[in-house]
Amino acid sequence: xxxxPRITCKHCDRTYSELKYRCPYCxxxxxxxxxxxxxxxxxxxxxxxxxxxxxxLAIGAVSMAVLGLGDDLASASLSNPxxxxxxxxxxxxxxxxxxLPPVEPEPEPEPxxxxxxxxxxxxxxxxxxxxxxxxxxxxxxxxxxYDFKPYLRDISPFVDGxxxxxxxxxxxxALGGNQGISTFPLFNVPxxxxxxxxxxxxxxxxxxxxxxxxxxxxxxxxTVYSFERAGISHTGMSVDEEAFNTxxxxxxxxxxxxxxxxxxxxxxxxxxxxxxxxxxxVRRFRSHVxxxxxxxxxxxxxxxxxxxxxxIVALHWGAEYVDAPTEMQRQIARALSDAGADVIxxxxxxxVQPLEWHYREDGTRALIIYSLGNFLADQTRLTPPSxxxxxxxxxxxxxxxxxxSLQIVREPNGEIRLTHADVLPTLCMRDFAGNTLFxxxxxxxxxxxxxxxxxxxxxxxLRLWGRHAYAHVVRVVGEEWIAQNSHVQ
Numbered sequence: 001x002x003x004x005p006r007i008t009c010k011h012c013d014r015t016y017s018e019l020k021y022r023c024p025y026c027x028x029x030x031x032x033x034x035x036x037x038x039x040x041x042x043x044x045x046x047x048x049x050x051x052x053x054x055x056x057l058a059i060g061a062v063s064m065a066v067l068g069l070g071d072d073l074a075s076a077s078l079s080n081p082x083x084x085x086x087x088x089x090x091x092x093x094x095x096x097x098x099x100l101p102p103v104e105p106e107p108e109p110e111p112x113x114x115x116x117x118x119x120x121x122x123x124x125x126x127x128x129x130x131x132x133x134x135x136x137x138x139x140x141x142x143x144x145x146y147d148f149k150p151y152l153r154d155i156s157p158f159v160d161g162x163x164x165x166x167x168x169x170x171x172x173x174a175l176g177g178n179q180g181i182s183t184f185p186l187f188n189v190p191x192x193x194x195x196x197x198x199x200x201x202x203x204x205x206x207x208x209x210x211x212x213x214x215x216x217x218x219x220x221x222x223t224v225y226s227f228e229r230a231g232i233s234h235t236g237m238s239v240d241e242e243a244f245n246t247x248x249x250x251x252x253x254x255x256x257x258x259x260x261x262x263x264x265x266x267x268x269x270x271x272x273x274x275x276x277x278x279x280x281x282v283r284r285f286r287s288h289v290x291x292x293x294x295x296x297x298x299x300x301x302x303x304x305x306x307x308x309x310x311x312i313v314a315l316h317w318g319a320e321y322v323d324a325p326t327e328m329q330r331q332i333a334r335a336l337s338d339a340g341a342d343v344i345x346x347x348x349x350x351x352v353q354p355l356e357w358h359y360r361e362d363g364t365r366a367l368i369i370y371s372l373g374n375f376l377a378d379q380t381r382l383t384p385p386s387x388x389x390x391x392x393x394x395x396x397x398x399x400x401x402x403x404x405s406l407q408i409v410r411e412p413n414g415e416i417r418l419t420h421a422d423v424l425p426t427l428c429m430r431d432f433a434g435n436t437l438f439x440x441x442x443x444x445x446x447x448x449x450x451x452x453x454x455x456x457x458x459x460x461x462l463r464l465w466g467r468h469a470y471a472h473v474v475r476v477v478g479e480e481w482i483a484q485n486s487h488v489q
Contacts, residue, residue, distance in 0.1 A: 109412035113419075114252050116312075117161035118345050118404040120352075120372030121169045122197070123379070124189040130378040130430075130443055131181060131189065144178045148196035151376060154454065155445040158403060158424060159201030163252045165259075165312070166197060166375060167347045168205040168234070171212075172226040174219030185267070186214045194230035204250065208236030208261040208282040209316040209348065216272035220281060235314065236261040236282055244280035247306045255410050258308025260299055263316040264288075287317040288328055290335065297339035304340055309416055310408060314345040318371065321398070323351055323476050325370040334358050337366035342418065343406065344368040350379065350398045352476050355421070367421050373401040376445055377428055387461040391468045400469040401426040401445075402477070422483040425473035427453065427466050448473075449483075 008014070009023040124131050134146040170187035172194060174180070182188045197205070205227065212220060220237055227234045238244035248259045264287040273281050283299075285292040296313070303311050313336055318329055325333075325346070333344045337358045346353065346369050353371035360366065379398040380390060390396035407420040424447055431442040446453050446466065453466035474482055 111412060112254050112410040114163065114255050114257075114408050115161045116252070116257070116310075116343070116406045116408065117159060117164040118343075118369060118372060118406070119159075119164070119166040119202070119375040120347055120401050121167050121350060121374045121377060122193065123169045123350070123374060123377040124187070124193065125183050125378050131183070133439055133442070134190075134192070141177070144181070144190070146178070146190040146192040148190075148193050148376075149199050150441055151443045152196055152200035152445055155403070155426065155447055156200045158447050161201070161405060163204060163250060163257060164202045165204045165206060165314075165345065166202045167209065167314070167316070167372070168193075168197075168207055169209055169211055171215045171219045171223045174215035174222050176222055180215075187211050188215055188219065191226055191230070194226060194232055198230065198232055203232065204259070205232060205234040206236050206259075206261050206314045206316075206345070206347070207234045208263045208314070210263055210265040210267045212237055212263065212282050213266045213269035213272050216269075217274055217277060217281075220273070235259045236263075238280050238282070241280045244283075247303050247308070249303070249306060249308050255309055255408065255416075256307050257310045257312065258303035258306070259312045259314065260303060261314040261316075262296070264318075265316070285315075285317075287315070287332060288326075290328070290331060293332060293335045293339070296336060300336065300340040309410065310342050311340055312343040312345055313341040314347070316348045317346060318349055320349055321351055322349055323353060323397075325353055329370065333368045333370070337368065342366050342408075342416070344370075345372070346370045347372050350374050350377070352397075352400060352402050352473050354477050355404070355423070355481055357418075364416075365418055367406055367418055369404055372404065374398050374428060375401045375403075375426065378430060378443070380430060387465045391465060397469075397472055399428045399430075400472055401428065402473055403447075405483070421481070423473065423477055423481045424449075424483050425470050427469040429453075429457075429462060429465070431459075431462075 012023060014023065130151075131146070134148050134151075136145050136147050139145055170189050172189055173191040174188045178190050180188050181190055207223070207227070215223075221239050224234075224237050224239050233248070233250065235248045250257045250259070260283070262283045262285045264285055266282070266284075270278060285296060300311055300313065315333075318325055329346075333346070336344060338360055343366065349371040350373060351371065352373035353369075355370070356368050358366045358368055377398060380396070390399065403424040403426060405422055405424070406418060409417045409419050411417065427446050427448055429444050429446050446457065448466050448470040451467055451470045453463055457463055457466070
């Protein structure tokens with residue numbers, strides 16, 4: 001077999017088959033006359049240029065891709081946390097919310113209920129023994145000491161209101177150090193009556209009454225100091241104008257209770273008070289005319305403006321030793337109720353008087369207590385000293401009293417309602433041994449439940465006295481007000 005003729009490239013001196021028109025080694029083109037055209041350098045240059053252009057284009061494309069990817073990554077990092085798909089990222093806010101604990105709805109407000117109790121006069125006649133037998137000795141400073149708690153231990157379980165108010169009829173330790181303890185007509189009772197009242201359950205005193213000035217200006221100041229020393233709040237006496245103008249508003253289980261107190265008499269003892277202090281030592285009013293009602297209504301409005309939700313107006317007023325108020329007292333009480341008083345707390349007669357609900361034009365009602373009677377007192381010497389004489393005497397009812405309990409509800413919408421009130425009749429009992437008491441155990445404020453004294457009272461004459469006291473209170477206030485079954489078992 002013959003071989004294919006070969007020719008030599010004129011450009012690179014290499015041989016190749018003459019069937020080819022281009023040198024496979026250097027790429028030189030072979031012309032028809034057999035000459036090789038030296039184009040390899042130009043082509044190589046073109047190839048180099050093409051490669052450079054290609055490389056430049058490739059680099060540019062890669063740069064653009066990288067930059068584009070960076071923007072996408074940046075965008076993705078802002079919108080989708082690592083490990084979360086785009087579909088998940090679109091719901092990022094919902095996902096975060098789903099991870100939080102559920103928000104509990106605000107609880108609906110609930111009704112708030114409080115119980116306020118009212119008791120009458122604390123009137124300690126020392127000359128009859130009620131103070132004297134409470135003496136227990138002297139302290140290291142030579143000051144006389146007393147213990148009145150035995151007088152109140154039997155009624156104490158029944159004094160359990162959120163707020164329990166009583167009338168402190170007389171100055172307390174008016175000279176300091178239990179000096180100058182005295183009886184009617186110018187009272188000054190020992191300091192220890194205050195912790196005894198607290199022991200019984202009372203936590204607020206009314207101090208505006210006809211005996212407020214009995215021991216003059218110094219006595220009034222010392223009485224207020226005694227209240228502060230005992231840590232019991234009060235309404236009535238003021239030692240300066242600032243105290244007079246500062247409203248009494250008590251927080252009672254979240255309900256703001258405002259209290260204001262007036263007296264219609266100071267027993268003519270205004271001359272014992274400096275002229276500059278008379279306008280604000282105690283609040284005064286006249287109970288035989290309506291003239292002072294507008295000013296009192298303004299005081300009630302000021303209490304409301306200061307935040308009081310419930311307003312109690314204490315009135316020391318009227319005649320002593322009578323069982324009913326005057327028609328003018330009724331008009332004053334109802335007018336003050338219309339002006340915004342929710343409770344009228346009457347006192348001074350030393351005898352119980354009626355209660356009534358007064359309905360206002362807006363449909364709400366107020367409780368009017370015309371007089372609470374005596375609570376802790378000994379006026380039995382006004383008559384011969386025996387139970388029989390007490391029962392048969394018109395003055396015997398000064399030992400009868402009542403503890404009034406009032407239920408108040410604040411509804412979720414803020415409405416205040418007086419829902420219920422009842423009366424627990426009481427007897428301030430004493431054993432009689434002539435006009436003299438020999439032991440503190442001979443005096444006790446006793447509850448009368450369903451017409452009977454507690455079972456530990458065994459003397460039949462005393463039990464008869466209790467039944468007589470119960471019947472009298474029922475007759476005066478009405479059977480519908482009487483607490484048939486005590487809440488204390």
